[in-house]
Amino acid sequence: MHIPDGFLSASVALPLWGVTAGVGGYALRRVSRDLGERDAPVVGVVAAGIFAAQMLNFPIAGGTSGHLVGTALATLLLGPWTAILVMGCVLIVQALVFQDGGLVALGANIFNMGILGALVAYAADQTIRGLFGARPWARPAAAFLAGWMATVMGALATGMELALSGLAPANLVLPAMGGIHALIGVVEGLITMGAVAFLSVLRREPERPVVGRLPLWAAGLALAFGLAVLAPLASSDPDGLERVAQDLGFHSAARVTLPGLIPDYVVPGIPNPALATILAGFLGAALVFGLAVLLVFRRRPPQALKR
Structure with a gap:
C-alpha cells in the first residue's frame, strides 16, 4: 500500500501533506502529555517490530502478496496518537532509506496507513468493546475488526487518491484495491487479535494499559531483529497496490524522486542476497527504534525528564 512517486497528482499529494503535518503535530503534543520517560523504549520497540514485520510479505490468492501494516496493533497497544507517531517513523525510514514509498507521496502514505488507520482501528475497538465489553469474545473480536477495517479503509483511501489523480477510474480502482485488501485485512486482523491476546496473557492486570507493562523492552527489540532474520523468506509476489497497478496498466507511472540508500531492502556490496536483506x-529496525525514542524524549517536558 506504499504509494510511489508518480502515482499522485500535486493537487492530491500536497493537501494530504498539509493534513498529515497538522495531525502529526497534534499527535506529538498528545504523546508528550500522555507518555512518561520510561515509555519511550516501548514505543521504539513497537515501531521496530512493525518495521520488521512489514518485510514479511505473505502470499494471497492470485499471485499477490500482502504484509502486516501494524497500525491497528500499535493503536491497541499504545493508543491512536502514539500509533500515528509510530507509523510515521516507520514510513519515513522506509521512504528515505529503502525507497519504499515516494517522498512526494509520503504525506498520503502516512495519512492512509498511519492517521486514518489509527483512527479507524480505535473507533472499531471502542465501539465493539463499548457494546459487548462484558462478553469474553468482545476483546478478540474488537482486535480483529480493528485490524481488518484499518487495512481496508487505508486501501480504499489509496484507491480514491489514485482516482482523483486521474490514474485510474474510481469504478475500477476502488473495487480492485478494496477486494485485494479485504483478503489481506483478514490476515492483519488475525495477527492483531493473536498479538493482543498473547500480550494480555503476559500482563497480570489485564485492564491496565500495555504501555510500560511489557516484560523487557530489550527482549522486544531482540524479537524485532528476529523477525528481520525471516525477511528472506518473504513472498516475492507483487503486493496489493502493485498488483492493481499492473492489472489496470498504470504501474509504469511510478517515479523515483530520490534514490534510497538501501533500495529494495538489500544492502549494497553484500554478495549473499539473504544476508543483505537481513542486514x-x-x-x-534500529533506525526506526532510535527515531521513535528520540521523538518521545524530545517531546517530554523538562520537569517530566527530571522525575
Missing part, C-alpha cells in the same frame, strides 16, 4: 532489516 537491511537490522539497520531499518
